[in-house]
Amino acid sequence: MELMYMYIENYRNTFVEQEFNFSSEYRFKYTKATQELNVEKNNLFIPDFFQRAGELEDGRGRIVNITGIIGKNGAGKTTVLDFIKENLVYGAGGLNQKAIIIIRDERGTQRIFSHVELGISKGNYRYFNLEDPFVYHNDMDTLTQLETNILAETSVIFYSTIFDAKQEFEWMGMRNISTNYLVKQIKRNAVEMKQVDQDFSEIELYRRSEVKKQLEFISSQRSGTVDLPMKMPEYATITPRLLNPVLISKGKQGGQDIGFDSFDAEINFWLRNLEHSMIGDERVKMLFKRAIIGNFVYDLMNFRSIHLSSNYFYEHGLDMKNIQDPFVQIDRFVIIIRDFIESMPILDEGLLELIQNIVQLLNKIDVLISTYSDVVYSSLRLPLVHGLDSAMTILEVLELHNAATLFSEYFEFDWVDLSSGQKALLSMYSSFFSLCDEQERASNMHLSNNLLILIDEGELYLHPEWQRNFLNNLIEYLPKIYKGKNIQIIFTSNSPVIISDLPNSNLIFIDRSEKGCAVIDGLIEHKQTFAANIHTLYSDAFFMEKGLVGEFANKKILNLIRAIHSIVEKEEFIEVEKELDILISQIGEPVLRGKLHSLMKEKREKFIRSDRTNQELMNMIRNMQQEIDQLKQERSK
Incomplete structure (x- = not known):
C-alpha cells in the first residue's frame, strides 16, 4: 500500500486547502470550487528508482518510494506527519478530517477516499486507473470507518529523536518509536510491572532501555549483516x-x-x-x-x-x-x-x-x-x-x-564513551531493528507486508558528513532488516544536505507566511535538486533568504563598511587602520575580503592624494613667499 496524495481542507488551522503529492509518478490536482480531480503523469518518472539490482532476489525488502518534506522551523512539517498518524492509521479511528486521500495497493489499483463535503464530480482521474471515491460522512459509524481502512494491510512506523514533551500515541496498525513516546511508555510499563514507583526518573529508565537495545542490536549484527556507518565503541x-x-x-x-x-x-x-x-x-x-x-x-x-x-x-x-x-x-x-x-x-x-x-x-x-x-x-x-x-x-x-x-x-x-551523534545514529539503527520479525517473538506483533515509515528530522545531532549519507544508509539498511516488505518513506528535514539525493518530484516544499503554512512549487530559484551541489542548494533563497553568512558576522561586516565610509580625517584613519585590516583579513569569503581591502585602499589613497595636494600648496606658498621676499630686497636697494 502506497500513500500517493492528500488534500486537506483545514487541519489545526495550519494547513488550509493544501495538497501534498507523495507520488513521483503522478501529480494530482484537486479544485474544490468545481469538485474536479485531475491527474498528470510525470514524464521524468523512473520505475524502481531506489532499488538496487539483485536486492529482490536475496529476499530483501523493496523501497517503493521516498518523499522528503522540506521547510523552515514552524512551517508545519511535523504537522503533516501528525495528520497521517491521526487520520490514516487503522486504530486512530478512520478519516476524521475533511480531506481527500489517494492510495495504491500492491496490485496497482489506485483508490480514492473522500469526505462527503469534498465531492469529486469531474476530472480526468478515471483515465488513470482510479476507482470511484469511497465517501466518508460526518455521522459515519466509527466501526464502518475502521472497516474501510485507508492504509489496509500496512504498518505505520513513526521515528523521531526530538524530545520536547509532546504527547504521542500508538494505535493499532502503528509502531511508535519516537523519543517522546518511548520516554513515557517505558515508565508506564515499568510502573505497571512494579519494577519502579511513580517517582522514578523516566529519563533514566529510557536511557537504560536505549543502551540495552543498542547492545542487543550490535550483538545481532556480529555476523556482518549490516555495515554500520560508524566506529563502534570498544x-x-x-x-x-x-x-x-x-x-x-x-x-x-x-x-x-x-x-x-x-x-x-x-x-x-x-x-x-x-x-x-x-x-x-x-x-x-x-x-x-x-x-x-x-x-x-x-x-x-x-x-x-x-x-x-x-x-x-x-x-x-x-x-x-x-x-x-x-x-x-x-x-x-x-x-x-x-x-x-x-x-x-x-x-x-x-x-x-x-x-x-x-x-x-x-x-x-x-x-x-x-x-x-x-x-x-x-x-x-x-x-x-x-x-x-x-x-x-x-x-x-x-x-x-x-x-x-x-x-x-x-x-x-x-x-563508556559515545558522542551524541554516534548515539543518535545507533539509536536509529537499533530502534528500526527492534521491530523486525526476527526480534518480535509474538507473531501478532509482526509488521505487515507494507510499511509506511515516517521520520521526523532524523538527521538531528548528525555531522554534515553523516547527514550526507543519511538517506543512502536508510536505503541500504531498511530492506535488509524488513525482508520481503514494501517500504515507503516520508521524512521531514530542515537541511538541504539531504535533498540532493532526491529529484524534485520526490520533494514537498513548505513555507510559512502571514496567511499560514502552504506547499510551494519547489525551490524559489527553481533549481534541480538531485545530485545538485549542496552549496548551490544552500544558496537558494528558500533556505537562506538573507545570505549564507552567519547573522553575527553579517552585522560585523556591515558595521565595518559603515566605519570605513564614515572616516573623514586622516588622523582617525591612522588610528583604526590596523584594527580594520586585521578584521578584514579574518573574512573567509575571498571576493568579499578583496572588496573590503579595495575599499580600504581607496580610503588610504584618498588621504595620500590629500597629503600630496596639501604639500603642493605649501610648496607653492613657500615659493610665492620667497618671490615676495626677493622683490622686497630688490626695492630696498
Missing part, C-alpha cells in the same frame, strides 16, 4: 541493579525489628547484610549476586505467584539470620530454590532452565571479577570484542543475562 559497563529492601516492622523486641511484610523484602534485606559484611572484590561479587537473586525472587513471587517463606528455607538448611560464609549460603539458597521448583506439582521446565542460566551467570561474574581488574566501584568495564583485556565480552554477558532473567533486569548497561 567498551561498555555493567552495574548491578539492586532492589531496595522495603522493611516494614511488625513490632520491635529488644530494639530489633522482628518482621517483614513479604519474603522478597526479607530476602533482599538478608542479601544486603551479606554484602555489607564483605570488602574489596568479594563485596563487588556479592553486589552482583544480590542483584541477580534479589530480582529473581521478586519476580517469582510477584509475577509467577510462587509462595516462598523463610521457614521453608530454614527447614532446608538456610538460616537467613546468619551472615557467615556468604558465598556458601548463596550456593545453598540456589540449590533450595531449584529443589523447590522440581517439587512443584506441575513441573515448570522453563523455570528450571532459568535456574541453570542463573547459576551460569553467577559463576561467570565470579570469574570476571576475579580475573579482570577493570572494576570501578560497583561497575565492571568490559570490551565489545575479544582480545581487549577480557576473556568475556559485554555482548556475551548481555546474552547470558537475557537468558537468565524472568522479568526484572539484573544489570544496568552503559557506554
Whole structure:
C-alpha cells in the first residue's frame, strides 16, 4: 500500500486547502470550487528508482518510494506527519478530517477516499486507473470507518529523536518509536510491572532501555549483516541493579525489628547484610549476586505467584539470620530454590532452565571479577570484542543475562564513551531493528507486508558528513532488516544536505507566511535538486533568504563598511587602520575580503592624494613667499 496524495481542507488551522503529492509518478490536482480531480503523469518518472539490482532476489525488502518534506522551523512539517498518524492509521479511528486521500495497493489499483463535503464530480482521474471515491460522512459509524481502512494491510512506523514533551500515541496498525513516546511508555510499563514507583526518573529508565537495545542490536549484527556507518565503541559497563529492601516492622523486641511484610523484602534485606559484611572484590561479587537473586525472587513471587517463606528455607538448611560464609549460603539458597521448583506439582521446565542460566551467570561474574581488574566501584568495564583485556565480552554477558532473567533486569548497561551523534545514529539503527520479525517473538506483533515509515528530522545531532549519507544508509539498511516488505518513506528535514539525493518530484516544499503554512512549487530559484551541489542548494533563497553568512558576522561586516565610509580625517584613519585590516583579513569569503581591502585602499589613497595636494600648496606658498621676499630686497636697494 502506497500513500500517493492528500488534500486537506483545514487541519489545526495550519494547513488550509493544501495538497501534498507523495507520488513521483503522478501529480494530482484537486479544485474544490468545481469538485474536479485531475491527474498528470510525470514524464521524468523512473520505475524502481531506489532499488538496487539483485536486492529482490536475496529476499530483501523493496523501497517503493521516498518523499522528503522540506521547510523552515514552524512551517508545519511535523504537522503533516501528525495528520497521517491521526487520520490514516487503522486504530486512530478512520478519516476524521475533511480531506481527500489517494492510495495504491500492491496490485496497482489506485483508490480514492473522500469526505462527503469534498465531492469529486469531474476530472480526468478515471483515465488513470482510479476507482470511484469511497465517501466518508460526518455521522459515519466509527466501526464502518475502521472497516474501510485507508492504509489496509500496512504498518505505520513513526521515528523521531526530538524530545520536547509532546504527547504521542500508538494505535493499532502503528509502531511508535519516537523519543517522546518511548520516554513515557517505558515508565508506564515499568510502573505497571512494579519494577519502579511513580517517582522514578523516566529519563533514566529510557536511557537504560536505549543502551540495552543498542547492545542487543550490535550483538545481532556480529555476523556482518549490516555495515554500520560508524566506529563502534570498544567498551561498555555493567552495574548491578539492586532492589531496595522495603522493611516494614511488625513490632520491635529488644530494639530489633522482628518482621517483614513479604519474603522478597526479607530476602533482599538478608542479601544486603551479606554484602555489607564483605570488602574489596568479594563485596563487588556479592553486589552482583544480590542483584541477580534479589530480582529473581521478586519476580517469582510477584509475577509467577510462587509462595516462598523463610521457614521453608530454614527447614532446608538456610538460616537467613546468619551472615557467615556468604558465598556458601548463596550456593545453598540456589540449590533450595531449584529443589523447590522440581517439587512443584506441575513441573515448570522453563523455570528450571532459568535456574541453570542463573547459576551460569553467577559463576561467570565470579570469574570476571576475579580475573579482570577493570572494576570501578560497583561497575565492571568490559570490551565489545575479544582480545581487549577480557576473556568475556559485554555482548556475551548481555546474552547470558537475557537468558537468565524472568522479568526484572539484573544489570544496568552503559557506554563508556559515545558522542551524541554516534548515539543518535545507533539509536536509529537499533530502534528500526527492534521491530523486525526476527526480534518480535509474538507473531501478532509482526509488521505487515507494507510499511509506511515516517521520520521526523532524523538527521538531528548528525555531522554534515553523516547527514550526507543519511538517506543512502536508510536505503541500504531498511530492506535488509524488513525482508520481503514494501517500504515507503516520508521524512521531514530542515537541511538541504539531504535533498540532493532526491529529484524534485520526490520533494514537498513548505513555507510559512502571514496567511499560514502552504506547499510551494519547489525551490524559489527553481533549481534541480538531485545530485545538485549542496552549496548551490544552500544558496537558494528558500533556505537562506538573507545570505549564507552567519547573522553575527553579517552585522560585523556591515558595521565595518559603515566605519570605513564614515572616516573623514586622516588622523582617525591612522588610528583604526590596523584594527580594520586585521578584521578584514579574518573574512573567509575571498571576493568579499578583496572588496573590503579595495575599499580600504581607496580610503588610504584618498588621504595620500590629500597629503600630496596639501604639500603642493605649501610648496607653492613657500615659493610665492620667497618671490615676495626677493622683490622686497630688490626695492630696498
